[in-house]
Amino acid sequence: MAAVDPHSFTEASQPRTKHVSLSLYLDFSTSIIHASGLFLLERPHRGPFSLDTRSLTIHGIIDPTSRASLPFTLSSPDPIKGSKLSITLSDHSSFLIIYSTSPSSSALQWLLPPQTFAKSHPFVYTQCQAIHARSVFPCQDTPAVRIRYSARLNIPSELSAVMAARHVQRRSPEKDDALDVATPSPWCAEGRVVEEFEMEQSVPPYLFAFAVGALGNREVGPRTRVYAEDVASVLDSAAAEFAGTEEMIREGERLFGPYEWERFDLLVLPPSFPYGGMENPRMVFLTPTVVKGDATGAQVVAHELAHSWTGNLITNKNNEHFWLNEGFTTYAERRIVEAVQGEQIAALNTGIGWRGLIGDVERFEDNLEFTKLKNNQEGIDPDDVYSQVPYEKGFQFLWRIERQVGRPAFDEFLKKYIATFKFQSIDTETFLDFLKANIPGIENQIDLVRWTEGTGIPPDAYEPDSTIYKQIVSLANEFINGRMAKEDEVADWHSQEWELYLENLPEPIEASQLVDLDSRYKLAESKDYEVKVAFLKRAISCGCKTYYNEVEKTLKEVGRGKYLRPLYTALVSGKEDDKVFAKTVFSEAREGYHPIAQGVVDAILSKNL
Numbered sequence: 001m002a003a004v005d006p007h008s009f010t011e012a013s014q015p016r017t018k019h020v021s022l023s024l025y026l027d028f029s030t031s032i033i034h035a036s037g038l039f040l041l042e043r044p045h046r047g048p049f050s051l052d053t054r055s056l057t058i059h060g061i062i063d064p065t066s067r068a069s070l071p072f073t074l075s076s077p078d079p080i081k082g083s084k085l086s087i088t089l090s091d092h093s094s095f096l097i098i099y100s101t102s103p104s105s106s107a108l109q110w111l112l113p114p115q116t117f118a119k120s121h122p123f124v125y126t127q128c129q130a131i132h133a134r135s136v137f138p139c140q141d142t143p144a145v146r147i148r149y150s151a152r153l154n155i156p157s158e159l160s161a162v163m164a165a166r167h168v169q170r171r172s173p174e175k176d177d178a179l180d181v182a183t184p185s186p187w188c189a190e191g192r193v194v195e196e197f198e199m200e201q202s203v204p205p206y207l208f209a210f211a212v213g214a215l216g217n218r219e220v221g222p223r224t225r226v227y228a229e230d231v232a233s234v235l236d237s238a239a240a241e242f243a244g245t246e247e248m249i250r251e252g253e254r255l256f257g258p259y260e261w262e263r264f265d266l267l268v269l270p271p272s273f274p275y276g277g278m279e280n281p282r283m284v285f286l287t288p289t290v291v292k293g294d295a296t297g298a299q300v301v302a303h304e305l306a307h308s309w310t311g312n313l314i315t316n317k318n319n320e321h322f323w324l325n326e327g328f329t330t331y332a333e334r335r336i337v338e339a340v341q342g343e344q345i346a347a348l349n350t351g352i353g354w355r356g357l358i359g360d361v362e363r364f365e366d367n368l369e370f371t372k373l374k375n376n377q378e379g380i381d382p383d384d385v386y387s388q389v390p391y392e393k394g395f396q397f398l399w400r401i402e403r404q405v406g407r408p409a410f411d412e413f414l415k416k417y418i419a420t421f422k423f424q425s426i427d428t429e430t431f432l433d434f435l436k437a438n439i440p441g442i443e444n445q446i447d448l449v450r451w452t453e454g455t456g457i458p459p460d461a462y463e464p465d466s467t468i469y470k471q472i473v474s475l476a477n478e479f480i481n482g483r484m485a486k487e488d489e490v491a492d493w494h495s496q497e498w499e500l501y502l503e504n505l506p507e508p509i510e511a512s513q514l515v516d517l518d519s520r521y522k523l524a525e526s527k528d529y530e531v532k533v534a535f536l537k538r539a540i541s542c543g544c545k546t547y548y549n550e551v552e553k554t555l556k557e558v559g560r561g562k563y564l565r566p567l568y569t570a571l572v573s574g575k576e577d578d579k580v581f582a583k584t585v586f587s588e589a590r591e592g593y594h595p596i597a598q599g600v601v602d603a604i605l606s607k608n609l
Contacts, residue, residue: 327394
């Protein structure tokens with residue numbers, strides 16, 4: 001049978017799931033969700049039907065009409081895809097699955113009170129991208145399949161829930177809510193409530209998301225509330241950081257067409273969240289490290305907002321075409337930032353991205369397949385090859401097309417592209433066919449095959465050429481001669497300028513030079529992790545042990561992969577005592593990381609130790 005995705009057991013000949021109704025009982029004492037899911041297919045099906053699962057216990061599958069049990073098998077787990085759930089259907093278009101998650105679910109992080117900001121209540125949240133939704137509920141866990149869903153979350157009454165869906169109501173639990181849940185008896189127990197949600201628009205499973213904790217919120221715009229743990233300092237800081245969100249939404253609509261998702265709410269999670277942001281529709285998840293106090297964190301919000309058109313509205317068919325999500329979104333983000341914050345800020349973003357692209361192309365020098373936009377991921381865990389390539393090479397490709405045809409023509413093309421394919425999942429070939437049909441002759445002006453299937457950075461990629469970018473790079477290049485940036489030259493710098501400066505410092509650097517730089521500008525103590533981590537990475541590479549206490553502190557404070565990956569990679573690339581240090585720190589910090597981040601660091605250590 002033909003598979004539609006190298007990371008899924010979903011088969012092309014089988015019907016797609018249209019809707020899932022979930023009842024979820026969250027047991028914080030065991031870190032388990034006891035659940036049922038009513039699945040509705042697009043058409044009746046006879047014979048085997050396949051779903052993806054990971055670390056789920058299947059208690060039974062029922063015909064909801066006759067209440068008869070349906071035969072099923074669960075395969076031995078594949079290390080990447082998990083276990084195939086095969087259900088035998090007899091012209092069924094619906095079925096009910098009763099199941100429980102595992103404490104080892106790769107999508108869920110259960111936090112004890114000491115691991116939260118408030119230190120008073122537990123917290124749990126999901127992170128389902130790329131292929132982790134299958135550890136929360138059985139599903140056709142591929143972006144090729146878009147689903148609608150409803151969910152009832154039974155939780156302790158002192159907590160509240162948010163979801164990437166419309167909130168219907170918060171109410172007392174009723175007996176019928178618990179129909180066929182594996183442990184229904186406590187469903188209506190005193191001290192429990194039900195939060196009910198509905199997602200009426202079709203989304204790929206990786207955008208399924210919820211969080212439960214002691215949450216508060218602040219209104220920051222007509223379409224936006226900021227949620228976080230109910231700690232005044234956290235909520236107030238986040239509300240101030242993201243006060244300009246509505247202006248960005250309006251600019252996105254001007255550039256790319258109507259905003260289709262009604263709400264654009266933001267959830268600031270505890271420090272263990274493994275990404276800068278996750279574009280869950282209606283409820284973007286954010287790391288607290290983007291709350292910087294100077295509104296520059298809003299640029300991460302601009303990226304997640306841009307996904308509302310490119311990624312959520314039009315989705316890559318599978319992870320081999322991931323650039324269709326992230327390259328387009330990086331381009332769209334920079335257009336929004338340029339409109340709201342100016343060309344110079346957008347140019348800084350592009351410059352930082354250029355350095356990131358060069359670094360990740362070097363990272364994959366032994367496996368150039370993953371420097372292609374369209375690549376082969378058969379037998380590959382997408383988390384292992386996550387990089388800036390789909391973001392920044394994808395951006396460079398679209399920027400190259402814009403330069404060729406001019407911005408006005410490219411803007412019209414983008415609006416038509418989004419309107420044509422919205423609420424669909426497509427592949428690279430579909431995009432290229434649409435490009436050639438709507439910009440005739442473009443294949444004679446740009447080597448489209450070289451850009452999408454070639455390795456490395458194409459020769460017609462474009463390093464930023466703005467005044468501020470060139471000034472910062474020039475200052476960085478002078479550092480090797482002992483000439484560090486002067487106070488008057490950096491007086492107006494924020495995190496982006498410092499990050500670009502640090503990333504462009506030439507190699508090698510003497511430890512004494514780095515200490516002098518820090519003595520003047522206190523970079524190792526920066527409250528901005530972009531600056532701190534860029535500096536600490538340099539400290540590790542030149543063996544400056546003075547800063548290893550700060551390295552350890554940072555690795556234990558935050559779980560964002562953007563910071564963990566470079567610091568652990570720098571440590572295991574060094575001397576033997578650095579490798580031992582990395583292993584020791586990880587053993588102590590591991591339980592504070594999300595399972596995805598744990599896997600990233602495990603891979604780094606196993607490859608180098």
